């Protein structure tokens with residue numbers, strides 16, 4: 001995780017870098033630092049947010065047309081001023097920022113200490129810059145060569161930018177398993193973890209590939225090479241992102257803005273892919289030649305994901321099994337990659353990741369590819385690593401998601417999966433024609449119904465006030481709403497720090513029921529048509545033990561209203577489409593509880609958005 005930004009050109013680097021770091025702060029925010037070169041190198045580092053850094057540097061020398069900056073999510077060494085990036089080499093000539101983990105740092109560090117090196121920080125990163133510096137110094141090598149040799153000795157993941165104060169008209173950057181984008185302006189270059197810091201400056205970008213090095217110069221020239229020194233022809237792409245999407249507007253937090261964007265983001269995900277009146281669904285990724293047949297005839301889908309994306313994948317399991325009759329297994333990517341799974345050529349591995357950079361998901365995909373499976377990505381970030389290594393895929397078109405707790409990316413993933421499952425079910429003849437058309441019409445109405453579901457905001461805000469001192473919460477759901485119970489619990493945990501568990505409603509009697517007493521709020525997602533009576537019984541079981549029931553029900557439901565303590569209504573829809581609506585009140589509930597508890601909703605403690613380390 002962590003965000004890196006660097007600039008070289010004719011403008012002042014400081015404001016560009018600071019603005020970029022603020023846009024990347026979702027990636028990590030435990031400390032920040034910057035190094036600028038004018039007559040000499042000036043480096044400032046501070047524990048805390050980017051704003052702590054900007055207050056700290058007030059009145060200091062911030063000049064320079066070249067600089068590198070970092071906002072950290074610590075992996076090695078606690079978050080403090082010293083461990084903050086940038087780090088410098090032994091003779092002070094090189095300064096470096098890094099995203100990732102150098103796994104063999106301990107061995108390298110030991111060897112360097114024997115050679116007389118001394119270290120200031122506890123980070124793996126400082127070891128890397130010392131190594132590059134030592135290689136450069138020994139044979140007086142150009143920086144790019146020293147970087148190349150050093151990187152061939154390290155194991156792990158990195159996106160780095162290095163500044164040499166003896167040659168401040170050049171920056172050298174490289175990546176492996178951590179993202180890095182080069183922005184090309186007129187006689188200027190930007191380097192960043194994702195494209196957001198570039199918006200407003202340039203729309204010409206190159207996404208570096210693994211084991212590539214970029215050498216960018218103040219005179220406007222640049223070169224991309226592999227770490228084996230082969231020159232690459234850069235693939236320059238057009239960046240399509242606008243400023244409004246990167247700013248909060250009138251909302252207090254990005255998370256609330258993103259919750260409210262969902263009617264539009266779901267519509268964007270379906271745009272050009274669905275026409276209920278004409279009776280078609282088209283998802284480019286699954287129509288591609290060489291992909292279509294393999295998908296339709298797959299023996300099995302394996303879905304690999306982490307966190308919220310894993311919950312979307314679980315909904316995918318319900319959708320594909322019910323509608324397309326394709327067996328699905330849902331895997332935590334971090335487990336899948338390390339457990340020697342059985343994956344065959346006639347399996348399709350579908351990866352879900354908002355950022356498209358999730359390290360474990362990426363690694364699981366690479367393994368599946370080696371085993372001969374077709375690999376498919378459902379991602380949000382255009383041009384991300386998963387988007388590039390997969391055989392095919394679907395973008396969810398949700399726009400940048402900045403709030404660390406995922407909301408619109410989740411509904412985007414579920415929308416993409418729903419489109420795919422209905423399309424494939426129809427083609428495989430596993431959904432009756434009339435039901436197919438019913439689903440299409442239902443799906444087309446979803447953005448409007450999400451809008452209606454959002455109307456419960458005021459009711460939820462009042463409700464939230466009653467639960468701010470709660471220590472534990474249970475979330476129960478059945479069928480399509482079981483993954484929503486998991487997602488609701490995760491949302492509450494991550495932003496309000498209240499312990500919460502999601503369970504299939506019927507599993508409650510196998511353990512969690514022991515926790516229920518008059519202090520335990522139990523959120524029951526009870527919009528199911530099938531198994532409705534069963535979920536009503538589950539609510540009765542909670543009430544019989546004096547639990548406090550907050551029920552999410554279908555508009556007009558009378559029965560549950562009589563037994564639950566609180567009911568929140570959402571519009572009616574076809575059952576497989578319910579998750580797109582039932583998650584909305586749960587997102588709002590966690591938001592308001594966190595807000596009243598005074599938590600930083602967009603930047604919850606210990607978390608970062610794009611998990612690019614294992």
Ligand code: GLU
Pocket residue numbers: 001002003028072073074075076077083098099100101102123124125613
């Ligand atoms: N491993 C480095 C550190 O702990 C970088 C972490 C990151 O990528 O956020 O400082």
